[in-house]
Every structure is written in structure tokens, then in C-alpha cells.
Amino acid sequence: xxxxxxxxIPAARxxxxxxxxxxxxxxxAIPGCEALEKISATEFNARITAKIGPVxxxxxxxxxxxxxxxxxxxxxxxxxxxGVAGFAKGAAKVRLVDQGEGASVLKYEAEMRVGGKIAQVxxxxxxxxxxxxxxxxxxxxxxxxxxSA
Amino acid sequence: xxANATTNSGIGGSVRRREDSRFxxxxxxxxxxxxxxxxxxxxxxxxxxxxxxxxGIDTAAAAAAEGVAAVFTAEHTxxxxxxxxxxxxxxxxxxxxxxxxxxxxxxxxxxxVGDPVAMVIAAxxxxxxxxxxLVTVDYDPQPxxxxxxxxxxxxxxxxxxxxxxxxxxxxxxxxxxxVDEAFAGAAHVTKLDLVNNRLIPNAVxxxxxxxxxxSVSGEHTLYTxxxxxxxxxxxxxxxxxxxxxxxxxxxxPDVGGGFGSKIFHYAEEAxxxxxxxxxxxxxxxxxxxxxxxxxxxxxxxxxxxxxLALDANGKFLALRCSTLANMGAYLSTFAPCIPTxxxxxxxxxxxxxxxxxxxxxxxxxNTVPVDAYRGAGRPEATFILERIVDQAAAETGVDPAELRxxxxxxxxxxxxxxxxxxxxxxxxxxxxxxxxxxxxxxxGFEARRKQSAAAGKLRGVGLSCYxxxxxxxxxxxxxxxxxxxxxxxxxxxxxxxxxxVVVFTGSHAHGQGHETTFAQVVSDMxxxxxxxxxxxxxDTAKVPFGMGTYGSxxxxxxxxxxxxxxxxxxxKGKKIAAHLLEAGEGDIVFENGAFKVAGTDRxxxxxxxxxxxxxxxxxxxxxxxxxxxxTAFYDPANFTYPAGTYVCEVEVDPDTGQVTVASFHASDxxxxxxxxxxxxxxxxxxxxxxxxxxxxxxxxxxxxxxLLSGSYMDYCMPRADDxxxxxxxxxxxxxTHNPLGVKGCGEAGAIxxxxxxxxxxVNALNGGGHSIAHLDMPATPQKVWAAMQSN
Numbered sequence: 001x002x003x004x005x006x007x008x009i010p011a012a013r014x015x016x017x018x019x020x021x022x023x024x025x026x027x028x029a030i031p032g033c034e035a036l037e038k039i040s041a042t043e044f045n046a047r048i049t050a051k052i053g054p055v056x057x058x059x060x061x062x063x064x065x066x067x068x069x070x071x072x073x074x075x076x077x078x079x080x081x082x083g084v085a086g087f088a089k090g091a092a093k094v095r096l097v098d099q100g101e102g103a104s105v106l107k108y109e110a111e112m113r114v115g116g117k118i119a120q121v122x123x124x125x126x127x128x129x130x131x132x133x134x135x136x137x138x139x140x141x142x143x144x145x146x147x148s149a
Numbered sequence: 150x151x152a153n154a155t156t157n158s159g160i161g162g163s164v165r166r167r168e169d170s171r172f173x174x175x176x177x178x179x180x181x182x183x184x185x186x187x188x189x190x191x192x193x194x195x196x197x198x199x200x201x202x203x204x205g206i207d208t209a210a211a212a213a214a215e216g217v218a219a220v221f222t223a224e225h226t227x228x229x230x231x232x233x234x235x236x237x238x239x240x241x242x243x244x245x246x247x248x249x250x251x252x253x254x255x256x257x258x259x260x261x262v263g264d265p266v267a268m269v270i271a272a273x274x275x276x277x278x279x280x281x282x283l284v285t286v287d288y289d290p291q292p293x294x295x296x297x298x299x300x301x302x303x304x305x306x307x308x309x310x311x312x313x314x315x316x317x318x319x320x321x322x323x324x325x326x327x328v329d330e331a332f333a334g335a336a337h338v339t340k341l342d343l344v345n346n347r348l349i350p351n352a353v354x355x356x357x358x359x360x361x362x363x364s365v366s367g368e369h370t371l372y373t374x375x376x377x378x379x380x381x382x383x384x385x386x387x388x389x390x391x392x393x394x395x396x397x398x399x400x401x402p403d404v405g406g407g408f409g410s411k412i413f414h415y416a417e418e419a420x421x422x423x424x425x426x427x428x429x430x431x432x433x434x435x436x437x438x439x440x441x442x443x444x445x446x447x448x449x450x451x452x453x454x455x456x457l458a459l460d461a462n463g464k465f466l467a468l469r470c471s472t473l474a475n476m477g478a479y480l481s482t483f484a485p486c487i488p489t490x491x492x493x494x495x496x497x498x499x500x501x502x503x504x505x506x507x508x509x510x511x512x513x514x515n516t517v518p519v520d521a522y523r524g525a526g527r528p529e530a531t532f533i534l535e536r537i538v539d540q541a542a543a544e545t546g547v548d549p550a551e552l553r554x555x556x557x558x559x560x561x562x563x564x565x566x567x568x569x570x571x572x573x574x575x576x577x578x579x580x581x582x583x584x585x586x587x588x589x590x591x592x593g594f595e596a597r598r599k600q601s602a603a604a605g606k607l608r609g610v611g612l613s614c615y616x617x618x619x620x621x622x623x624x625x626x627x628x629x630x631x632x633x634x635x636x637x638x639x640x641x642x643x644x645x646x647x648x649x650v651v652v653f654t655g656s657h658a659h660g661q662g663h664e665t666t667f668a669q670v671v672s673d674m675x676x677x678x679x680x681x682x683x684x685x686x687x688d689t690a691k692v693p694f695g696m697g698t699y700g701s702x703x704x705x706x707x708x709x710x711x712x713x714x715x716x717x718x719x720x721k722g723k724k725i726a727a728h729l730l731e732a733g734e735g736d737i738v739f740e741n742g743a744f745k746v747a748g749t750d751r752x753x754x755x756x757x758x759x760x761x762x763x764x765x766x767x768x769x770x771x772x773x774x775x776x777x778x779x780t781a782f783y784d785p786a787n788f789t790y791p792a793g794t795y796v797c798e799v800e801v802d803p804d805t806g807q808v809t810v811a812s813f814h815a816s817d818x819x820x821x822x823x824x825x826x827x828x829x830x831x832x833x834x835x836x837x838x839x840x841x842x843x844x845x846x847x848x849x850x851x852x853x854x855x856l857l858s859g860s861y862m863d864y865c866m867p868r869a870d871d872x873x874x875x876x877x878x879x880x881x882x883x884x885t886h887n888p889l890g891v892k893g894c895g896e897a898g899a900i901x902x903x904x905x906x907x908x909x910x911v912n913a914l915n916g917g918g919h920s921i922a923h924l925d926m927p928a929t930p931q932k933v934w935a936a937m938q939s940n
Contacts, residue, residue: 081285083281084194087197115853116195116196116198118197119855119856120860121860123857123863
């Protein structure tokens with residue numbers, strides 16, 4: 001399952017990059033994120049509650065940043081265990097393009113796989129849920145960047 | 150069909166089902182309705198991975214959660230026996246099938262999505278569910294074997310690491326050399342590749358099991374949703390938990406549909422029974438619907454290449470089939486025999502094909518186990534045969550009904566020995582064909598096709614002439630073929646002192662109406678009131694023994710056992726009557742509920758004899774025991790062979806590919822009928838499931854073994870508005886080897902309907918100018934539309 005998109009962000013590329021590596025900002029921006037802990041420069045542990053169709057589950061996720069090319073791109077891989085609900089794992093390639101005048105564009109391509117009950121009852125809903133989560137993330141992310149600006 | 154509805158409550162009467170009174174009022178008593186004081190609730194943690202190593206399971210948080218009584222994993226259950234398989238098939242080379250252990254909880258590896266990994270037991274269901282969320286399993290996902298062909302390829306991921314590969318067995322039946330020779334001389338050869346789509350059973354009542362243990366007496370009781378409580382007692386007691394029969398009672402109360410999926414012994418049954426003894430409290434488990442999708446044994450799932458050789462006159466010379474059959478991750482109770490002895494043996498169908506060869510490779514995959522589902526092997530055989538015969542008719546330009554007629558076994562050929570082991574005792578296939586063609590107005594199809602065309606629809610007609618083999622038997626033959634059990638049935642008929650009768654039958658009713666049908670048999674044979682007969686089933690503590698209900702065996706085997714026990718009652722009654730009437734036993738006849746001295750008006754009623762048996766004041770005590778209760782075990786001499794012709798007409802919408810079943814006519818020969826209304830209902834149900842398979846239902850796994858059709862959002866069950874008003878009638882050739890002359894009707898519809906549907910859809914498309922040899926089931930609008938676009 002693949003989703004992708006691009007978002008205009010009214011902040012300079014370096015500021016966006018810093019925010020994308022900031023555990024506190026990410027925790028507030030990710031819909032359903034209850035905890036996000038930075039383990040190292042490139043690793044996070046997260047606890048996220050997600051709802052896909054009729055299945056609501058709390059995921060314990062481990063997120064890793066790879067292929068870092070600050071401040072323009074990284075690949076984010078994650079794997080979440082949702083207990084009896086199953087699992088989700090995915091990877092997103094994120095690129096930042098500087099637009100000048102304190103604006104940038106974030107482009108992403110993500111692929112995601114689910115298993116267990118989530119796949120059983122919600123696989124055709126996963127793409128919609130992922131889109132909604134992505135939209136929520138960017139709305140929150142832009143708002144948080146606006147606060148700090 | 151229901152001409153006798155009002156008057157006859159004996160054999161042949163359409164008596165209303167007495168069990169419906171409680172079912173329609175919502176007063177049935179199902180396993181989940183049973184609640185035992187102090188009972189706890191079990192929830193299973195199941196693998197979300199199709200294949201994964203289990204590095205460890207952390208149960209500490211779950212065990213410490215509120216209300217939790219115990220959390221069990223393979224660490225606790227590893228000394229319990231594996232779930233056994235009831236049939237051993239041998240490969241071509243004589244080697245026994247691969248039979249990997251099926252642990253009750255996953256040991257070291259999970260092998261399908263839904264494989265139980267841990268069992269959490271708590272005081273309430275909610276507490277158990279919450280605690281199950283706290284179990285952390287450290288999975289190491291492994292590549293999964295999902296597609297059967299890929300699973301057999303070199304280097305494929307192995308479902309069981311300790312086996313050389315994923316092949317369970319490579320079996321054959323028939324004379325290969327004779328078949329090859331016939332093909333070499335054939336005027337025409339038709340070839341077809343088909344898939345028999347995988348189905349999920351979906352009984353209305355999900356599985357449920359309650360374990361109870363009496364620590365004083367050491368007795369275990371299992372209440373379970375089973376089609377055969379004695380078989381569960383045997384398998385679970387002897388092979389899994391090592392509990393002797395006298396300390397193990399299995400009760401299967403009202404069961405809300407089985408269709409095969411409740412034949413099998415499931416790990417959950419053993420686990421609740423075992424756990425109840427561990428924690429000294431009753432343990433109840435009720436499957437959620439989504440759990441049923443990924444833990445009830447699935448059905449069908451065959452991939453077949455078939456070839457039919459014909460001579461210049463359209464006579465079948467030989468048939469050969471090569472099939473891959475999916476076993477899933479573990480061998481379910483009867484799984485190995487379904488694609489072999491219930492499939493290969495049926496490939497003669499109604500035809501006098503002289504040479505047949507069939508080979509079947511059974512394959513392990515990282516999917517839910519596959520086993521018997523309504524029809525079990527016979528629908529797969531019938532689909533192959535009735536599709537390839539239709540295709541041969543299309544290729545040779547012969548009318549499909551005519552081609553079938555030319556090849557049918559004739560009445561004078563019975564008993565007919567097929568080239569695939571079975572010997573049909575009786576039948577008249579052409580008579581049933583004629584009756585169906587006439588009733589369905591086959592001759593008038595062309596006019597209806599034109600009418601539909603005028604309305605912008607493509608109309609097609611499809612035939613299916615199926616044969617079925619019911620009441621698998623006899624025990625010594627099935628034993629030689631690998632069955633690890635006998636296939637007889639038992640019954641006890643207890644006549645009470647005042648003449649009422651209680652029948653204890655080893656058959657189990659889960660929708661079939663046995664309480665009515667069996668009472669009709671007994672009432673008819675004893676000449677007593679139908680309401681004076683009670684039928685008891687489903688409890689090993691009450692019923693002497695039983696092999697249960699599957700393979701349409703209840704009336705032919707279970708009913709015959711009851712008839713045999715009634716015969717013994719009558720024989721003993723004659724002795725008592727002879728004493729009372731001061732006549733020779735040989736002079737006593739039993740007619741219309743009375744024991745008479747032949748040729749005189751001296752008689753004793755059945756009630757008099759019953760009372761005398763229990764108040765033996767005037768009684769031959771020196772030569773006859775008091776009481777009137779008899780038990781019979783009946784082991785049939787052969788299968789029974791119902792057969793029929795189904796004629797289906799469909800309309801296809803050329804714009805959308807939507808298939809509508811315009812009409813469906815079924816003519817079946819079930820031998821003698823006990824209750825024609827119940828038989829008709831069985832046919833309706835079977836047809837609904839057959840049409841469901843042909844048009845709607847499909848179990849889909851993705852390439853990684855995730856179950857995609859795991860809910861009713863994605864798995865489409867037939868509904869009333871998908872079905873036409875069925876036209877059903879019967880012909881009768883009485884079974885020659887059982888006392889009632891009956892054959893069995895439970896699976897016919899599901900066996901005969903799918904090829905009739907697909908034949909009709911293919912006929913409609915080709916009649917509409919397309920050129921399509923075959924469509925795999927289900928014929929969804931998308932598939933039909935795509936076929937129309939490409940051809």
C-alpha cells in the first residue's frame with residue numbers, strides 16, 4: 001500500500017528539518033501519539049493509538065531514521081506492534097525542498113504493511129486511515145511550527 | 150412435494166419440525182447459553198503473522214492484571230499431545246503422508262495468521278480481553294508459503310522446518326496406463342484448468358467451548374459446538390489430554406450450523422478442558438466472528454488440470470486430473486481424506502467413463518487448516534467433471550444434455566463398478582435428467598434467451614449432473630484406506646413402561662431436524678403416536694456411542710441404526726406377545742402397532758407389551774430379561790449414492806457483468822424420503838451455499854499470508870435476494886443396502902449447484918458473442934465484465 005504527497009510549509013527548510021528531528025514536536029504532531037522518546041539521534045520509541053475502521057489499537061512502535069542527508073532528506077522506517085490487533089510497519093521517504101522566503105515543501109512517499117486483525121477487517125481501509133493520519137500530522141506540524149515562529 | 154403435509158406423521162410425511170418451536174422463539178440452548186457457577190473466561194492471543202519464530206512471550210503484565218486467573222503458553226502446554234489427524238493417506242510410493250505436530254498453542258513458531266499463541270483466563274470476558282492486550286510476543290517474522298505452486302517449488306519457505314518441504318502427500322488413484330492408452334486413441338481431447346475457490350464456513354453460531362472439572366470425582370466435562378461429541382471425546386481424551394472415556398463427558402447441545410467446520414477437534418476445546426483442571430474453575434471461550442474467520446477450518450481450495458478424451462461419437466474414453474489441494478498449516482481432523490477418498494473416487498460421476506486417473510498433491514501453506522466443508526471433496530470432483538463435460542460439448546458441437554445422456558450409466562448396469570474404487574448400488578440418472586429438463590422447460594430456452602436479449606440481457610442455461618457419496622463406509626474398507634476410526638453409527642431405543650419411546654442417537658443435529666425425522670421413523674415402525682417419541686442426542690453421558698453427523702450420513706447410517714434397534718424391540722416384543730397370547734413366537738406378526746397371532750383376531754397392543762416388559766408378572770423370566778430397551782450399532786455395507794440433475798438459467802448484464810440467477814431447477818434422487826419438507830429445506834440450503842460459492846464467496850490471502858477477506862465487508866455471503874425461488878422435485882431409486890432405502894440429502898445442493906451456475910454464465914457469454922472457455926469462481930461482476938472485455 002503506497003501513499004504519497006507534498007505539503008507547503010511556511011517555514012525555512014532548516015527549521016522544518018530541526019522540527020522533524022524534535023521528539024516533542026513529533027509527539028504533538030502525530031495523531032494519537034501518547035509518547036515519543038528519542039533513544040539516539042536516529043531512533044525513537046513511540047506509543048500511538050490508531051483507529052483503522054473498526055479496529056482501535058495501541059501500538060508500541062520503534063522508529064528509525066536512515067539515509068540522513070540534512071537538511072534535505074531522510075528515510076523513516078517504523079514497526080508497530082498492536083498486540084491482539086496485529087502489527088503495522090512501513091517506510092517513508094521524506095524530502096524537503098527550499099522555496100526561499102522562509103517557505104519549504106515537504107514531499108513524501110510511504111509504503112505500509114499491516115498484519116493480523118488490522119489486515120483481516122481493515123485492509124481496504126488502511127490507505128484511507130493512513131491518508132487521514134498524514135493530513136492530521138501535517139496540519140498539526142504546520143500549526144506547531146507557527147506557534148514557535 | 151408436500152402433498153402429505155397434514156395427515157402423515159410417519160415415513161413420507163412433511164411433519165413440521167418440532168425443534169423449530171424453540172429455535173423460532175429464541176429458546177434454543179446453545180453452548181454459549183450455558184453458564185456454570187464460578188466460570189472464568191478465556192481469550193486467545195493469536196499470531197498476526199503468517200509465519201514467525203517466537204523468540205519469547207512476556208506474560209508478566211497480563212498475569213498481574215485485574216481478575217486474571219492464569220496465562221498459559223506453550224511452555225505450560227508442551228507436554229500435552231498435539232491435535233491429531235483422523236486419516237492417514239499414503240503417497241504413490243507407499244510412504245505415509247507428512248504429519249507434523251499440531252501443538253495446541255504455538256511452540257516456537259506461529260504458522261498462520263490466527264495460530265493461537267497464548268491463552269489468558271480471567272474472571273470476566275472483559276478482563277481477559279484487556280489482559281490479552283498486555284501479552285507481548287517477540288516475533289521474528291519469516292517468509293511465508295502461501296501460493297500452492299510456489300510452496301512446492303525448490304527453495305520455497307517451509308511451513309514446518311522439520312519437514313523436507315511443503316508436500317504432505319502425492320497420491321494417485323486409477324489405472325494410469327489405461328488412461329494414457331485411451332487418450333492416445335481419442336478423436337477429441339478437451340483440456341481445462343480450474344480453481345475451486347477457498348471458502349470460509351461461517352456457521353451462524355461461532356465456535357464455543359466450556360471446560361469443567363470436578364476435582365472430587367476427577368471428571369472432566371466439555372461443552373462444545375460439535376457435530377460429533379463422541380469423536381471429540383475419543384480424539385481429545387485419547388490423543389491430546391490422556392483422559393479415559395469414563396472420566397470425560399462431552400456435550401454438544403443445540404448447535405447453530407456446522408457445515409463440516411464443527412466436525413473437527415480444535416485446540417481450544419482441549420485447552421479449556423485442560424485449563425479448567427489446572428485452575429479448578431470452569432473455563433469458557435466463545436469465538437468472536439473475526440476469530441472464526443481465522444481459526445475455523447476453511448473449505449475447498451483446489452487447483453486442477455483436467456483432460457477428457459472422447460471418441461468420434463462423443464463417448465467418454467478416459468478422464469485424467471491433476472490437483473493441488475491446500476491443507477493449510479496443520480492437518481485438521483479429516484483434511485487428508487477430503488481431496489483423496491472423497492474427491493478422486495467421485496470422478497466417474499454419472500458416466501460410464503471406462504478409464505480414470507487422478508493424482509493429488511496435498512500442500513502445506515501458512516494459512517488456516519483446510520478440511521471438510523458441505524460436500525467435502527465431492528463438490529470439487531463435480532465441478533471438474535461437469536465443467537469439462539460442458540466444455541467438451543461446446544467444442545464438439547453437441548448439446549450438453551445430449552452429451553451427458555450418451556455417457557450415462559444405464560439402470561441395468563447397477564451395481565456399477567467405477568474405475569475409481571466405488572461401486573454404485575442403484576440409480577436412474579437418465580430418468581432424473583429427463584424430469585429436470587422437462588420441469589425446467591430446457592427445450593424452451595431459446596425463446597427465453599431471445600426475450601432476455603430484447604431486454605438487453607445475455608441469458609444462459611447450465612446443467613449439472615452430480616453424483617454424491619453419503620454415509621462413508623464400511624468401517625473395514627475405510628480402515629484399509631487410512632481412516633483411524635470406524636464409520637458406523639449407534640442408537641439406543643428405550644421403550645418406557647407406558648409405551649412412550651426415547652431414542653438415543655449418535656447422530657448430531659445442528660439444523661437438520663433429526664428430532665422430527667427420526668421420531669417419524671420410530672413412530673412409523675412401531676405404529677405409535679409421533680408425539681410419543683423423543684430424540685436425545687449430543688451428550689456422551691446419555692448416548693451409548695456415536696460417530697456424529699457429516700457427509701450426509703445421519704439418516705442413512707444413524708437412521709438405519711435406529712431402525713435396527715427398533716427391529717430388536719419388535720423381535721423382543723414378539724417373544725413377550727407369544728407368551729401372553731400363548732402362541733408360538735413364529736406365529737406372531739407385528740402390524741399397525743399391535744402384536745397379533747397370524748390369521749386370528751387375538752392381539753396385544755404395543756403399550757400392553759411395554760407394560761408387561763416392566764411389570765413382568767406374566768412373563769417368560771426363565772428365558773427373557775425384563776425391560777424393553779435395545780441398542781444397535783450399524784455399519785453400512787457401502788456408501789449411498791444420491792444423484793441428480795440441476796438446471797440453472799442466469800441473466801448477465803453486459804454493461805456491469807452482474808449475474809442474476811433467473812431460475813434454478815433441482816431434480817434429486819435421494820432414495821426414499823422420510824420428511825419431504827425437511828429434504829426440500831436441505832436442498833434449498835445446499836443450493837444457497839453452492840450459489841454462494843459460484844457467485845459471491847471467496848477467501849483471499851495476500852502474498853504474505855495475511856487474510857484479506859476476514860470480515861463480512863470483504864467476504865460475501867449469499868443473501869435471500871441473491872437467490873431465485875428454487876424449483877425442487879425428486880425421483881426415487883431406493884438404496885439397496887440400508888433398511889430404510891434412504892440415501893442422504895444434506896450436501897447435494899452445494900455439490901451440484903456450482904458447475905450449473907458457471908456453465909450457465911459461460912453459456913450466456915458465449916451466446917452473447919463472446920468466446921470464453923472457463924470462468925473461475927466466484928463469477929463476480931468484475932470478473933464477468935473483464936472476461937467480456939477481453940474476449
